[in-house]
Amino acid sequence: MLIVMAGLPGTGKSSVAEALGRALAAPVVSVDPIEAAMWRAGVGRDQPTGPAAYVVAEAVADGVLALDQSAIVDAVNAVEAAREQWRSLGKRRGVPVVFVEVVCSDQAAHRRRLESRSRGIEGFTEPTWEAVRRLREEFAPWADHRLVLDTTTDLPSNVATALGFLSAARKGR
Template sequence: MLIVMAGLPGAGKSAVAAELGRKLGAPVVSVDPIEAAMWRAGVTRSQPTGLAAYVVAEVVADGVLALDQTVIVDAVNAVEEARQQWRSLAARHGVPVVFVEVVCSDEATHRRRLEGRARQIDGFPEPTWEVVQRRRTEFAPWSHDRLVLDSVQDVPRNVSTVLGRLGAAS
């Protein structure tokens, strides 16, 4: 199965992805560390490293699916092209794809989490609240089904909700 996390930076998708990965014994392929690794390797930030990181994440997820294992992709997935990339990957492997969008309905909580987080991804600056607000306006409407989680709920509850959906999807 391919599980695709989506949502704005700081909304809580990585926390859900990490705990879900632990519960399922599934690897989590995260786009941000991939992009940071490109920069550390000398690829300039003026290059389309965001797009390239999605392509690398797809190749890694493809390899995991080829082993008949579940994989979780952790990325913003704000545009339809990114979402279609994951649907196509799942179709090539004949596995279900489940999209999980994580939102934070409390703007003050979202901002506090974003400004207080330190993921320690070497070379990857945390986005500012202004960047997140701009990304919000660029977030494309969804054209396909997805599970929406509110990170105001705690991670164990949200993971339990995802596990319930996965049982129905398999």
């Protein structure tokens, strides 16, 4: 199964992805550390490292799926092209693709999380609240069936909900 996390920066999607990865013993392929690694390797920030990081994440997830293991992709996935990338990978590998969108309905809490977080990704610059607000306006509407988790709910409850959703998806319901 290919589990694709989506949502604005600072909503808590990486925390959910990591908890799911532990629960499912599935690797989490995260776009932000990949992009930061490109910058550390000397690729200029003026280059399209964001789209390139998605391509690298796809290659890593493809390798995991080739081993008959599930993979979790941790990325914003705000645009249809990104979502189609994951659907295409799932189709090529013959595995279900499950989207999990993570939101934070409390704008003040979302902003506090974003502005106070320090994920320790060497060379990665966290986005500003203004950048997240702009991204929210550009976030493409969803056509895919997906689970929406609101991180105003506690992490264990959200993970339990996600595990139930993934179990049903695995059974084809």
